[in-house]
Structures are given as structure tokens and as C-alpha cells.
Amino acid sequence: MNAPSGHRKPAGLASVEHLYDFDDIIDTRSPAEFALDHVPGAINCPALDDAQRAEIGTLYKQVSPFVARRRGAALVAINIGRHLLERFQDKGPDWRPLIYCWRGGKRSGAFVTVFRQIGWDAHQLEGGYKAYRREALARLATLPARLDFRVLSGPTGSAKSRVLEALAASGEQVLDLEALAAHKGSVLGRQPGLEQPPQKLFESRLLHALERLDPQRPVYAEAESRRIGLITVPEPLIERLRAAACIRIDASPEARTEFLLRDYDYMTRDADGLIERLERLIELRGRETVGAWCALAREGRWPALVSALLAQHYDPLYRRSQNGNYQGHRDAPTVTADTLDDAGIARLAQRIAALERTT
Structure with a gap:
């Protein structure tokens, strides 16, 4: 402007x-x-x-x-x-x-x-x-089409947001929609102490972020749904992301579980609040399955709970969403990670940035 x-x-x-x-x-x-x-x-x-x-x-x-x-x-x-x-x-x-x-x-x-x-x-x-x-x-209707996006895909727990942070720290251009929306993008994504901005304020912050990006350089973003918590991503941007080239992160279920236990550690301090959120999934996953998850939360069996959520809820959603919505997902280059600690995330960011230099 x-x-x-x-x-x-x-x-x-x-x-x-x-x-x-x-x-x-x-x-x-x-x-x-x-x-x-x-x-x-x-x-x-x-x-x-x-x-x-x-x-x-x-x-x-x-x-x-x-x-x-x-x-x-x-x-x-x-x-x-x-x-x-x-x-x-x-x-x-x-x-x-x-x-x-x-x-x-x-x-x-x-x-x-x-x-x-x-x-x-x-x-x-x-x-x-x-x-x-x-x-x-x-501007929100026209600006996304001018930008050259690289979309990070990978199942829940692949540390995509943390990889974006590492890419930004190394000087790469990044659009972190979850940071702008103050939400991690799932039913469990609300962050303690943070309220999501109103839709219009999110759009203003989004536009400000987009206007600062150089169209001549790649912009890394995360594969998102149309909604991030209560926020709706503007249609021109979500369509541009879904048509963009993808980079797939491949990490083992064990590495993803360990990462999520660190990244969502605040949830283990509020089992009742977590159970309340899990119960919102009864219609989707059934009372028996959700009841088993809630039992694990009450017993404090956090690794077992995270593993069950990945296998029974998040991974099936991811397979349907990515294959159906992101055109570049199936043929995307894959970057593997043995661990998703700070050092492992830094290595992932380096490998992803290196892909751009070799293409």
C-alpha cells in the first residue's frame, strides 16, 4: 500500500x-x-x-x-x-x-x-x-498469486511450524499462518494464554506479512486447512498454497510422539481441559474410541495417548486432506528426520533450504 x-x-x-x-x-x-x-x-x-x-x-x-x-x-x-x-x-x-x-x-x-x-x-x-x-x-485477493510458495507437508507432529521458525532464523522467507492466527490448527490447537484475533484483524496482519515478502524469492509455508481454529484463511491464499510445490517431511511415529509431548506439554498439566476437548471428537470418532483416549489422559499415560491420537485420528485425517487438497503432495521431495529435537529441526531446515539451491 x-x-x-x-x-x-x-x-x-x-x-x-x-x-x-x-x-x-x-x-x-x-x-x-x-x-x-x-x-x-x-x-x-x-x-x-x-x-x-x-x-x-x-x-x-x-x-x-x-x-x-x-x-x-x-x-x-x-x-x-x-x-x-x-x-x-x-x-x-x-x-x-x-x-x-x-x-x-x-x-x-x-x-x-x-x-x-x-x-x-x-x-x-x-x-x-x-x-x-x-x-x-x-490486495488479499491478488497478492498471493504473485508469490512463489513452497509448502511443507507432513503428518501431525512433524514439527512443521518449528521448521518454519528455523528457516526464518536462517534468513529464508516464511509465512507462518498458525503464528498469525495464534492457534496450532487442530481441535487441540488452542494455546494457553493466547486468544485468537478477530477475523478482520487476522486478515490485516496477514496482508502486512504478505506485503513484506519478495516475489523473486521462495516463501515457505505450512500445508493448512481452510480454518485455523476460529480463523478462515482467505480463499485466494489457500488456493495458491494448494497449487504450490510441496516438500514432505517424513519422521517416525516415535519421533513425532516425542516432539508432541514437548510441544504440547501444557496439556499434560490440565487433564480435565484436555478431556473436554477430546470429547468434541465423539461424533467423528465414536464414544468408545474417545472414551479410551480420555481414560489414558486421566491415568496420565501421555505417550500412549499421543500415539493413539496419531494412529486413530490425525494420521487418517492427514492422508485424506493432503492427497485430496495439495496438488504437489504426492510427488513432493521427501526430507527425513530421525529426531525432532532442536538439532534435528535445524537439520531439517538446512536440508529443505538446500533443495531450493539444487533445483
């Missing part, structure tokens, strides 16, 4: 194309609006907080627009003053912020007016967040 706009904008007004040409991006919407989605890198300086916004909306509907505007103007003025004192007292005369609200209206306009009076070259985002969102969706 940084290509030339092709025409000049009035002073104090900037288009989405120039989103990242400024020193800071300020989102003046309420905290609740900001939490649902925002321009990556923006800071939230509400013109009205959530309670104040609700109050003004009520006044507008139940009393009169004039009374609502009069009260709203007073609150906005107070809030702008507070933000100036608390957040911007260190800004010098050359500071250039970009400011937006929902539609590029009164909230961001009030900030721009005050900031320009101070002497800052403040600009208002033309069309506000809605213009940004339209452009984000348009």
Missing part, C-alpha cells in the same frame, strides 16, 4: 496508497472498534472511549443530533488534550502523523485540525478505516 497515488491530494488529506509514508498512524476510533481490526502499526488514541461513544449515540437518537454533537465535541476536545499531554509531548516540529477514524470524518478531522494548528504536518486518511479495509481485501 505504498505505490504512488497518481494525483495530488488536498493539504492534510492522504489516500490509502500513502499509508506508510508517515511517522505514526493514529486510530481515533474507540477501543472496541480498534480491537476488531486496525491498520498494522497504528496506535489507538480514541476521540471517544467505548462508554462515551455509546452515550453520544444514545443522545443522537433519543434527544437530538445537536445535543449529541455539542456533548461529543466537548468530550473529543478533552480527549485530544489528554492524548497531547500523555502521548505526544516529545514530538518535534517535523513529526508527520496520519490520522484516521471510521470513514474519515469528524473524529479524525478534529485531531488533524488541532495538530495542524500546533504546526505538525498531520494528514487525515481519506475514507478512513473503511477505505483501508476495501484496499486490504482487494
Whole structure:
């Protein structure tokens, strides 16, 4: 979103194309609006907080627009003053912020007016967040097709996400969808202490990640389903991944079991929570099978439980999903791993990167 706009904008007004040409991006919407989605890198300086916004909306509907505007103007003025004192007292005369609200209206306009009076070259985002969102969706529809993906496939427990991390650490380009979605991608994939972002915020973070990738270099990603927890991967990206070249990781069930026991160690500390999640699979795997898994969890027989889950649930799902959805999976080059400890994962990443240099 940084290509030339092709025409000049009035002073104090900037288009989405120039989103990242400024020193800071300020989102003046309420905290609740900001939490649902925002321009990556923006800071939230509400013109009205959530309670104040609700109050003004009520006044507008139940009393009169004039009374609502009069009260709203007073609150906005107070809030702008507070933000100036608390957040911007260190800004010098050359500071250039970009400011937006929902539609590029009164909230961001009030900030721009005050900031320009101070002497800052403040600009208002033309069309506000809605213009940004339209452009984000348009970019998400076209950008994946320009990137050259290499998709890591392999059954659950093959350490694909950790291999991506190792590839990134060695300087390779990586798109880690599970990290962006804050979820490991299965019924047991919710991570402690992490909440998944709202769908729109995930898409903003995804676009920001995609825009930083070089189309002239390969991008490594993991073979994913359309859904990662509660998040849906945009259709243009999932279709591009499914048509991309694959690299298959082959590790023994024993190595995968040992890896999963380390990577999901937090689950062994909450057997009741794990059992609750396992019971969601009764419809798919049957009460008897799931009951046996739950018994292993209650008894703390973790290696036996992981082995059973791989053999009876995850591996059958993997075979159906990869063979049916990823065109390059069947003929993909295979990289084997004897162990999936830190050293083994580092070796896998080196071998995968080496494949690119030999093709």
C-alpha cells in the first residue's frame, strides 16, 4: 500500500496508497472498534472511549443530533488534550502523523485540525478505516498469486511450524499462518494464554506479512486447512498454497510422539481441559474410541495417548486432506528426520533450504 497515488491530494488529506509514508498512524476510533481490526502499526488514541461513544449515540437518537454533537465535541476536545499531554509531548516540529477514524470524518478531522494548528504536518486518511479495509481485501485477493510458495507437508507432529521458525532464523522467507492466527490448527490447537484475533484483524496482519515478502524469492509455508481454529484463511491464499510445490517431511511415529509431548506439554498439566476437548471428537470418532483416549489422559499415560491420537485420528485425517487438497503432495521431495529435537529441526531446515539451491 505504498505505490504512488497518481494525483495530488488536498493539504492534510492522504489516500490509502500513502499509508506508510508517515511517522505514526493514529486510530481515533474507540477501543472496541480498534480491537476488531486496525491498520498494522497504528496506535489507538480514541476521540471517544467505548462508554462515551455509546452515550453520544444514545443522545443522537433519543434527544437530538445537536445535543449529541455539542456533548461529543466537548468530550473529543478533552480527549485530544489528554492524548497531547500523555502521548505526544516529545514530538518535534517535523513529526508527520496520519490520522484516521471510521470513514474519515469528524473524529479524525478534529485531531488533524488541532495538530495542524500546533504546526505538525498531520494528514487525515481519506475514507478512513473503511477505505483501508476495501484496499486490504482487494490486495488479499491478488497478492498471493504473485508469490512463489513452497509448502511443507507432513503428518501431525512433524514439527512443521518449528521448521518454519528455523528457516526464518536462517534468513529464508516464511509465512507462518498458525503464528498469525495464534492457534496450532487442530481441535487441540488452542494455546494457553493466547486468544485468537478477530477475523478482520487476522486478515490485516496477514496482508502486512504478505506485503513484506519478495516475489523473486521462495516463501515457505505450512500445508493448512481452510480454518485455523476460529480463523478462515482467505480463499485466494489457500488456493495458491494448494497449487504450490510441496516438500514432505517424513519422521517416525516415535519421533513425532516425542516432539508432541514437548510441544504440547501444557496439556499434560490440565487433564480435565484436555478431556473436554477430546470429547468434541465423539461424533467423528465414536464414544468408545474417545472414551479410551480420555481414560489414558486421566491415568496420565501421555505417550500412549499421543500415539493413539496419531494412529486413530490425525494420521487418517492427514492422508485424506493432503492427497485430496495439495496438488504437489504426492510427488513432493521427501526430507527425513530421525529426531525432532532442536538439532534435528535445524537439520531439517538446512536440508529443505538446500533443495531450493539444487533445483
